[in-house]
Amino acid sequence: xxxxxxxxxxxxxxxCVNAPHLHEVLLEPIVLARQGQLSKAxxxxxxxxxxxxxxxxxxxxxxxMPERVMRTLCDQLKDWEVSLFGAIRVCDPGAAYWLKTHxxxxxIQLIVETGNHNLEALxxxxxxxxxxxxxxxxxxxxxxxxxxxxxxxLPVPCELLGVGPILLFYSxxxxxxxxxxxxxxxxxxEDIDSLYRFNPDSPLYLEAxxxxxxxxxxxxxxxxxxxxxxxxxxxxxxxxxxxxxxxEAGLHTVRLDLRHLSQxxxxxxxxxxxxxxxxxxxxxxRETWFRETRAPxxxxxxxxxxxxxxxxxxxxxRNDACLAEVMAGESGKYVVFYTWRSFEISQIQGxxxxxxxxxxxxxxxxxxxxxxxxxxxxxxxxxxxxxxKKAVPGSLLLGKMS
Amino acid sequence: xxxxxxxxxxxxLERLKVAIAYGADAxxxxxxxxxLRARADNFTDSELAHGVAFAHHHDAKxxxxxxxxxxxxxxxxxxxxxxxxxxxxxxGVIVSDLGVIRVxxxxxxxxxxxxxxxxxxxxxxxxxxxxxxxxxLIVGRELSITEAGLIGEESGIDVExxxxxxxxxxxxxxxxxxxxxxxRDSNRGGCIxxxxxxxxxxxxxxQGDDLVSFMSSRDLWGIYQIGEFFNHNICSIKIEGxxxxxxYVALTCKVYRQLIDAYAAGxxxxxxxxxxxxxxxxxxxxxxxxxxxxxxxDKDSVFGQLSGINTGTHAYxxxxxxxxxxxxILRLLEPLAVGDEIEIIPFQGEPIRWQVNQLFSMTGERLKxxxxxxxxxxxxxxxxxxxxxxxxxxxxxxxxxxxxVAS
Numbered sequence: 001x002x003x004x005x006x007x008x009x010x011x012x013x014x015x016c017v018n019a020p021h022l023h024e025v026l027l028e029p030i031v032l033a034r035q036g037q038l039s040k041a042x043x044x045x046x047x048x049x050x051x052x053x054x055x056x057x058x059x060x061x062x063x064x065m066p067e068r069v070m071r072t073l074c075d076q077l078k079d080w081e082v083s084l085f086g087a088i089r090v091c092d093p094g095a096a097y098w099l100k101t102h103x104x105x106x107x108i109q110l111i112v113e114t115g116n117h118n119l120e121a122l123x124x125x126x127x128x129x130x131x132x133x134x135x136x137x138x139x140x141x142x143x144x145x146x147x148x149x150x151x152x153x154l155p156v157p158c159e160l161l162g163v164g165p166i167l168l169f170y171s172x173x174x175x176x177x178x179x180x181x182x183x184x185x186x187x188x189x190e191d192i193d194s195l196y197r198f199n200p201d202s203p204l205y206l207e208a209x210x211x212x213x214x215x216x217x218x219x220x221x222x223x224x225x226x227x228x229x230x231x232x233x234x235x236x237x238x239x240x241x242x243x244x245x246x247x248e249a250g251l252h253t254v255r256l257d258l259r260h261l262s263q264x265x266x267x268x269x270x271x272x273x274x275x276x277x278x279x280x281x282x283x284x285x286r287e288t289w290f291r292e293t294r295a296p297x298x299x300x301x302x303x304x305x306x307x308x309x310x311x312x313x314x315x316x317x318r319n320d321a322c323l324a325e326v327m328a329g330e331s332g333k334y335v336v337f338y339t340w341r342s343f344e345i346s347q348i349q350g351x352x353x354x355x356x357x358x359x360x361x362x363x364x365x366x367x368x369x370x371x372x373x374x375x376x377x378x379x380x381x382x383x384x385x386x387x388x389k390k391a392v393p394g395s396l397l398l399g400k401m402s
Numbered sequence: 403x404x405x406x407x408x409x410x411x412x413x414x415l416e417r418l419k420v421a422i423a424y425g426a427d428a429x430x431x432x433x434x435x436x437x438l439r440a441r442a443d444n445f446t447d448s449e450l451a452h453g454v455a456f457a458h459h460h461d462a463k464x465x466x467x468x469x470x471x472x473x474x475x476x477x478x479x480x481x482x483x484x485x486x487x488x489x490x491x492x493x494g495v496i497v498s499d500l501g502v503i504r505v506x507x508x509x510x511x512x513x514x515x516x517x518x519x520x521x522x523x524x525x526x527x528x529x530x531x532x533x534x535x536x537x538x539l540i541v542g543r544e545l546s547i548t549e550a551g552l553i554g555e556e557s558g559i560d561v562e563x564x565x566x567x568x569x570x571x572x573x574x575x576x577x578x579x580x581x582x583x584x585x586r587d588s589n590r591g592g593c594i595x596x597x598x599x600x601x602x603x604x605x606x607x608x609q610g611d612d613l614v615s616f617m618s619s620r621d622l623w624g625i626y627q628i629g630e631f632f633n634h635n636i637c638s639i640k641i642e643g644x645x646x647x648x649x650y651v652a653l654t655c656k657v658y659r660q661l662i663d664a665y666a667a668g669x670x671x672x673x674x675x676x677x678x679x680x681x682x683x684x685x686x687x688x689x690x691x692x693x694x695x696x697x698x699x700d701k702d703s704v705f706g707q708l709s710g711i712n713t714g715t716h717a718y719x720x721x722x723x724x725x726x727x728x729x730x731i732l733r734l735l736e737p738l739a740v741g742d743e744i745e746i747i748p749f750q751g752e753p754i755r756w757q758v759n760q761l762f763s764m765t766g767e768r769l770k771x772x773x774x775x776x777x778x779x780x781x782x783x784x785x786x787x788x789x790x791x792x793x794x795x796x797x798x799x800x801x802x803x804x805x806x807v808a809s
Contacts, residue, residue: 318449327723
């Protein structure tokens with residue numbers, strides 16, 4: 001199992017050289033990476049330096065791209081020395097397909113951190129990208145048990161975030177400029193407007209925190225770059241002290257994302273010491289970590305448990321045995337039904353209330369809107385009966401299943 | 403002449419029928435599992451079969467959403483469900499997850515439409531999804547119509563676009579605020595819409611004392627781009643809102659039906675657009691804008707109103723349940739009193755204005771007023787009213803604005 005991390009300076013590279021088990025560095029250009037701050041020249045230079053120091057540089061191209069953006073970026077990429085990179089890391093399936101088509105020799109690391117939480121999908125990506133796919137970057141919403149299964153089953157190596165910020169929200173829209181800058185400088189509207197137009201070379205990099213009105217003590221770091229607006233959880237993902245099972249299962253890479261702890265031009269502060277501690281005493285890192293930590297889904301993802309409770313109790317009754325539904329009523333006077341299908345009065349077996357309680361109404365007389373008493377009913381007919389206790393709107397009249 | 407399909411949402415059978423009655427060519431809806439609207443009524447198998455039969459009888463199509471991003475355990479029963487959907491004649495399924503696509507393909511011959519949740523944004527992505535068996539792309543709402551048209555042209559695949567309704571501020575499928583702050587998976591139907599909340603925003607230069615609604619998107623409308631959908635061969639234009647009311651479904655379907663037909667007939671003009679705008683303003687909305695249909699959504703795309711959504715210029719009253727030559731039977735979603743002025747919205751043509759002079763209970767008792775969630779009889783006031791084509795499923799609104807309430 002190896003580590004990797006983001007770098008943005010020669011000093012970062014030096015620290016990576018001294019970091020045990022760290023063999024790969026991630027380079028984020030402004031033009032291609034969501035949080036990128038490096039020029040093309042700097043990325044090329046760092047890539048060359050990385051190879052010299054026996055580190056494998058990976059180009060991060062993790063923006064999602066509407067057609068206009070993709071065309072711009074693909075045009076620009078033709079001038080890049082892509083062979084300088086050991087691999088290219090992408091999130092947009094279009095980028096993966098473009099690379100597979102135009103640079104089949106370049107290994108692809110595919111980020112499948114959102115919306116890929118099952119083996120079937122992950123196997124699908126492996127088949128589609130076949131030889132071009134070098135690695136899958138898995139989701140931290142997957143529990144350990146599943147991560148182990150996937151590492152053992154998938155035909156390509158996997159990567160997981162070991163420590164770092166948890167991305168909550170990725171919007172292509174500019175959401176911070178307006179509230180942060182416009183209020184300060186209303187006369188410079190024209191300049192501000194230009195920030196909203198996609199400009200991959202824009203140096204825009206705004207940072208703020210956002211807190212819910214009803215929970216003002218939790219400050220979610222929020223960031224705006226040329227590629228949009230990003231919000232992160234106020235606590236870091238941290239599983240560095242729980243890696244044994246994954247290591248045994250063959251997890252290939254653990255990502256150490258320290259970008260939010262950057263100082264000046266460096267984004268891999270203390271990476272050498274952190275790698276050393278992960279191997280020697282990971283529990284100690286958690287104790288002294290810079291921010292609160294958590295791994296909310298590592299032991300179990302219980303976000304599904306809620307759904308059965310959100311369903312109506314009556315769903316299971318809304319089948320071929322459901323004859324009619326109570327639409328309205330006046331307590332002690334009458335109930336109005338709307339029929340769902342044709343039936344006869346002898347077919348009625350009972351009613352179910354919205355609470356799930358079942359009742360058997362007695363001596364019910366059904367009348368049409370004209371007041372005629374009837375015992376055979378057509379679909380979509382309005383019927384008025386004498387008062388049925390508890391029969392509130394939404395209650396269902398049930399018969400035998402046909 | 404090529405005409406884009408008008409595709410409307412339906413939370414339940416009633417709304418399916420309303421959508422088709424008001425002009426939808428196709429309806430999308432969710433079953434009991436595998437969809438993204440856990441709170442919606444959602445269709446049981448029996449209701450689905452009934453809905454498909456109803457739609458086909460009226461030359462409309464039904465697409466079923468299987469658009470949740472599933473975990474392994476969620477796949478239970480999916481192959482059987484796909485076979486069931488195929489057996490009842492469902493016209494397509496809307497899918498986001500590659501795993502689900504693969505299961506649909508191996509277990510049925512259902513047409514697969516790629517959900518907007520998958521954020522297909524460019525022609526290379528489109529080609530890749532096409533290789534995976536997708537027949538139609540519901541492209542991301544970040545695209546212009548021109549871009550969507552190019553994607554369709556270059557990839558040789560049908561392209562569907564949203565033309566109306568609420569919008570995610572994030573790239574669809576790329577927001578997990580609910581997951582990590584509320585334990586509810588937004589991509590499996592549990593979104594708590596945190597983007598709509600007000601926040602204290604702080605930076606080095608700005609204190610966070612004031613609340614700002616900086617992540618809430620205004621609502622999309624595409625009434626001024628109808629011709630562009632035609633020009634770029636967008637095969638289907640879609641109205642968002644499986645949780646929305648029958649009033650919303652009726653009004654949006656009616657407006658877009660009129661605009662599509664008028665454009666096809668070469669008679670779409672300023673007056674019709676102005677009427678369409680007024681009609682859409684009558685339903686609750688978050689200050690419409692044209693999204694990214696022409697140019698990328700910019701700083702004006704944020705709905706900054708902290709007090710809740712605009713309730714619209716007219717309040718929804720209810721729906722006609724039945725009619726006789728002398729009276730209509732009306733289900734009330736708001737209280738109604740003698741003297742109130744109401745408007746019945748026919749499937750086609752101008753709203754029918756009506757002052758309520760008499761009101762009766764279902765058992766014939768004369769009333770001065772009636773509470774909401776009840777059913778009343780309204781005698782038609784005169785012969786001229788009897789000649790109007792008022793019918794079951796017509797939605798009814800007050801002529802007045804609703805009382806403003808915070809959302």
